[in-house]
Amino acid sequence: MAPTQTQSSLPFMPTSAMEEQTIRSNFIRDEDERPKVAHDVFCDDIPIISLEGLDDEDGGAKREAICKSIVEACQEWGLFQVVDHGIDAQLISDMFRLCKDFFNLSPEEKYKFYMSAGKKGGFQISSHLQGQLVQDWREFFIYFSYPTENRDYTRWPEKPEGWISVVEEYSKKAMELACKLLGVLSEAMGVEREALTKACVNMDQKVLINCYPKCPQPDLTLGLRPHTDPGTITLLSQDQVGGLQATRDGETWITVKPIPNAFVVNLGDHGMFMSNGRFKNALHQAVVNSETSRMSIATFQNPAQDAIVYPLAVREGEKPMLDAPITFAEMYKRKMARDTEIQKFEKTANPMEKK
Numbered sequence: 633m634a635p636t637q638t639q640s641s642l643p644f645m646p647t648s649a650m651e652e653q654t655i656r657s658n659f660i661r662d663e664d665e666r667p668k669v670a671h672d673v674f675c676d677d678i679p680i681i682s683l684e685g686l687d688d689e690d691g692g693a694k695r696e697a698i699c700k701s702i703v704e705a706c707q708e709w710g711l712f713q714v715v716d717h718g719i720d721a722q723l724i725s726d727m728f729r730l731c732k733d734f735f736n737l738s739p740e741e742k743y744k745f746y747m748s749a750g751k752k753g754g755f756q757i758s759s760h761l762q763g764q765l766v767q768d769w770r771e772f773f774i775y776f777s778y779p780t781e782n783r784d785y786t787r788w789p790e791k792p793e794g795w796i797s798v799v800e801e802y803s804k805k806a807m808e809l810a811c812k813l814l815g816v817l818s819e820a821m822g823v824e825r826e827a828l829t830k831a832c833v834n835m836d837q838k839v840l841i842n843c844y845p846k847c848p849q850p851d852l853t854l855g856l857r858p859h860t861d862p863g864t865i866t867l868l869s870q871d872q873v874g875g876l877q878a879t880r881d882g883e884t885w886i887t888v889k890p891i892p893n894a895f896v897v898n899l900g901d902h903g904m905f906m907s908n909g910r911f912k913n914a915l916h917q918a919v920v921n922s923e924t925s926r927m928s929i930a931t932f933q934n935p936a937q938d939a940i941v942y943p944l945a946v947r948e949g950e951k952p953m954l955d956a957p958i959t960f961a962e963m964y965k966r967k968m969a970r971d972t973e974i975q976k977f978e979k980t981a982n983p984m985e986k987k
């Protein structure tokens with residue numbers, strides 16, 4: 633269902649509210665959910681890992697050291713940054729330029745690509761989930777990029793010119809990089825290098841471009857609510873504004889320092905289950921600010937809907953986290969049910985709020 637329409641016949645878009653002094657009430661979060669750390673107070677705790685030498689076939693001294701750093705980061709945070717990853721800086725900058733041009737188009741032009749139910753990709757406002765009590769301060773565009781049979785090119789805009797070919801190239805390079813990283817994680821679990829990609833069956837990829845317009849009251853709202861990504865691994869590219877935050881305990885948030893051309897890599901729920909919880913699924917969110925818009929590109933690498941979810945390796949003394957193998961579709965259904973329960977609980981726990 634499309635969001636409620638306003639007088640202009642289009643729903644409210646945060647990109648069109650640049651001159652407003654206050655935010656609408658449906659963007660205001662409860663006090664305990666509001667940002668605790670600013671978008672530009674950066675923390676150095678998240679490991680930054682150079683992938684230079686990862687593919688060396690010389691006995692692998694460099695590979696071994698890189699793998700060790702990745703495994704430590706996945707165990708501690710489920711999140712790290714990679715540099716020297718081999719994806720061309722020009723490609724990343726072309727992608728950001730074209731994404732920015734898209735979000736600068738008129739509301740009518742963007743709304744032509746509105747992603748209603750059943751559509752394979754397109755433009756949305758706030759969230760892909762229905763029935764959210766509070767809105768996120770963001771607009772986004774999502775491409776269903778892999779498997780290539782899933783591509784519905786009628787959902788790939790011709791404007792801005794050249795975007796289609798850049799997204800094709802970007803998604804291909806991201807797929808290659810993700811598979812390399814999954815190779816590292818598979819080996820760390822003591823299984824063959826291809827084990828995680830094989831477990832995904834026919835790997836699915838979605839490229840999601842987030843646009844967080846500048847916001848008059850950034851302390852009252854969020855660009856993107858706290859969540860873990862559902863899939864195996866996510867490669868996130870961000871501009872230099874800052875706003876991505878991560879937490880280990882669900883309470884203390886840190887802002888990830890933007891690094892030019894780096895990818896922030898985080899594990900999702902599928903990656904966590906396949907490692908039997910040894911690797912964390914990073915809980916993260918995005919905060920906004922009053923000075924400038926921000927953009928990020930999240931490339932989600934997911935298993936096929938009918939891929940089997942079950943730990944690839946269970947270490948001595950541990951029990952499998954799942955009672956029985958389930959499909960990824962079932963895993964996602966349970967996640968959604970859990971999230972809905974949490975929301976219901978929050979609603980009843982605060983009966984005077986969010987009416």
Ligand SMILES: O=C1C[C@@H](c2ccc(O)c(O)c2)Oc2cc(O)cc(O)c21
Pocket residue numbers: 759760761774838840857858859860861862932971
């Ligand atoms: O929009 C997103 C972001 C992300 C996500 C956000 C909020 C949640 O509650 C959540 O479970 C995930 O991951 C996504 C994954 C998708 O397949 C589509 C999306 O639009 C998103």
Ligand SMILES: O=C(O)CCC(=O)C(=O)O
Pocket residue numbers: 840842856861868870875876877916917918927928930
């Ligand atoms: O914009 C960001 O930094 C986070 C985006 C994100 O987490 C997502 O799209 O799933």
Ligand SMILES: [Fe+2]
Pocket residue numbers: 859860861916930
């Ligand atoms: Fe995310």
